[in-house]
Amino acid sequence: MxxxxxxxxxxxxxxxxxxxxxxxxxxxxxxxxxxxxxxxxxxxxxxxxxxxxxxxxxxxxxxxxxxxxxxxxxxxxxxxxxxxxxxxxxxxxxxxxxxxxxxxxxxxxxxxxxxxxxxxxxxxxxxxxxxxxxxxxxxxxxxxxxxxxxxxxxxxxxxxxxxxxxxxxxxVDPEGYYPELGPVRWDLGYLGTYSPDRQPTLDRLLVEPARAWERGSFIVAGPQYPDGIGWPENVARVEHLPPAEHRRFYNAQRFTLNVTRADMVAAGWSPSVRLFEAAACGVPIISDPWNGLETLFTPGEEILITNDGEQVMRWLRDTPGQRARAIGRAARRRVMASHxxxxxxxxxxxxxxxxxxxxxxxxxx
Structure with a gap:
């Protein structure tokens, strides 16, 4: 050193x-x-x-x-x-x-x-x-x-x-983010402050699947979302989630969603801290695509990548639990080694x- x-x-x-x-x-x-x-x-x-x-x-x-x-x-x-x-x-x-x-x-x-x-x-x-x-x-x-x-x-x-x-x-701080046992409350969740350029992707990859799959359970956590957004009844909202509660939040999801701002998508190679935090918790991640993401996580093995809301719903409904857990574990290994x-x-x-x-x-x- x-x-x-x-x-x-x-x-x-x-x-x-x-x-x-x-x-x-x-x-x-x-x-x-x-x-x-x-x-x-x-x-x-x-x-x-x-x-x-x-x-x-x-x-x-x-x-x-x-x-x-x-x-x-x-x-x-x-x-x-x-x-x-x-x-x-x-x-x-x-x-x-x-x-x-x-x-x-x-x-x-x-x-x-x-x-x-x-x-x-x-x-x-x-x-x-x-x-x-x-x-x-x-x-x-x-x-x-x-x-x-x-x-x-x-x-x-x-x-x-x-x-x-x-x-x-x-x-990511490994002492704050890791897998833990507990009840799984949501099929898909998202954590992030409101951003107008992210909202269309959030709508497509979480809100629309929630509307189409009424039996599913979803959550969006983060501040500054306008009052006029029409959230489906099966989408829970949390205004602000302090970091001390992030680990519990991620571990209560079957899958978690990563959505990237438009400027970051255009530039590529722009992982958010939320991406690494979720991966450290061993939760399988569904992300919108951008150049460079494949250099951080192997698609299909350590992360699932799509811009298609119907594909998101298929993953939520059809992915066996063992397969989802394997993706989450692989992502965690990558983060612990490199991030x-x-x-x-x-x-x-x-x-x-x-x-x-x-x-x-x-x-x-």
């Missing part, structure tokens, strides 16, 4: 998972960093919507500090950022452009931008939207860590001048070593 690093992360949120997928992504990664001996400080802008929904205010694997303004950030944490071996700025950080400029001026160690929304970010940059990142900042980071792999990495380097665009997929927070932390160490000019052989993955 590489020597212990002092790491500062400025991210959207780690204390609250309400309405965002960033918190669980940071939690798994930073827990993995701590397990590998690194010291981490997470700096989070104090926002009322997170303050009212903090499900992990004080992680035991990193320090967390809240700040109210850019002035407070600079006054209180300039020395810490200056001394850090690695400083990471995440996507969607409030005043992210100003935060990024400050980090690039202040930090003496390796600097990185961690984009947990890469296809969305690229689309924003192309239309001149600089809500949390400007195109001119990208070459100033030593690393552009991307939630999305595949061809978009080359594009970040060629079109936007990233010094080193490297994939850092989200990951844990500890594994991501080791990958990040490798990228930092690359910036410093250290050979990969100098550290153990």
């Amino acid at each position: 590489a020597r212990a690093l002092d790491v500062v992360v400025l991210g959207l949120s780690i204390t609250s998972s309400w309405g965002n997928g960033h918190a669980t992504t940071f939690r798994a990664l930073l827990k993995g960093m701590a397990a590998r001996g690194h010291r981490v400080l997470f700096l989070e802008r104090d926002k009322p919507w997170y303050a009212d929904n903090r499900d992990l205010p004080s992680p035991d694997y990193c320090d967390v500090a809240l700040y109210d303004s850019l002035d407070e950030l600079a006054d209180r944490y300039a020395d810490t950022v200056r001394r850090a071996d690695l400083v990471i700025v995440g996507s969607y950080v409030p005043d992210g452009v100003e935060v990024g400029d400050w980090v690039q001026r202040t930090a003496h160690g390796v600097t990185a931008f961690y984009d947990i929304d890469t296809p969305v970010t690229v689309a924003r940059l192309e239309r001149g939207d600089t809500e949390y990142l400007s195109a001119g900042q990208i070459p100033g980071y030593d690393l552009y860590l991307s939630f999305t792999g595949g061809p978009i990495l080359d594009r970040l380097e060629r079109q936007f001048g990233a010094q080193r665009a490297r994939v850092l997929y989200c990951s 844990t927070g500890v594994r991501r932390a080791a990958e990040l160490e490798g990228y930092v070593a690359e910036v410093r000019g250290m050979p990969l052989s100098a550290r153990a993955l």
Whole structure:
């Protein structure tokens, strides 16, 4: 293992998972960093919507500090950022452009931008939207860590001048997600915040099968769904499900559904943290298709892939229990080997070593 690093992360949120997928992504990664001996400080802008929904205010694997303004950030944490071996700025950080400029001026160690929304970010940059990142900042980071792999990495380097665009997929904490015995309540479930571009796929792959199969039992969990959606009677709704309840939620399903945002589908190679969490629980996953998914899970053996609601219903009604469980177990084996927070932390160490000019052989993955 590489020597212990002092790491500062400025991210959207780690204390609250309400309405965002960033918190669980940071939690798994930073827990993995701590397990590998690194010291981490997470700096989070104090926002009322997170303050009212903090499900992990004080992680035991990193320090967390809240700040109210850019002035407070600079006054209180300039020395810490200056001394850090690695400083990471995440996507969607409030005043992210100003935060990024400050980090690039202040930090003496390796600097990185961690984009947990890469296809969305690229689309924003192309239309001149600089809500949390400007195109001119990208070459100033030593690393552009991307939630999305595949061809978009080359594009970040060629079109936007990233010094080193490297994939850092989200990951899962094995201590929080694993199979457990209990009653199976739903034939198919879905966990995700409402998104207008995901809703047509959710309708096609869950709502329409629910209407066609009245004896089936379904559930959709997540916030911000409009009141006007006409859910069938056999589709249960949960407004918000904190991470502490995710494992029980997944394990109460015969199958779980993964639905991907349109920008992520177009880019490919964009697995959500929910995909890895469900797989870690050993629940067979039905997913919409996108390029790169087959590099993460073997279709037909570790995951079921379709855009056809009728195919979904056939799988729900006709797949023997033994076959479904085998798919779930195979997916779990893949996740435990390749997609844990500890594994991501080791990958990040490798990228930092690359910036410093250290050979990969100098550290153990």
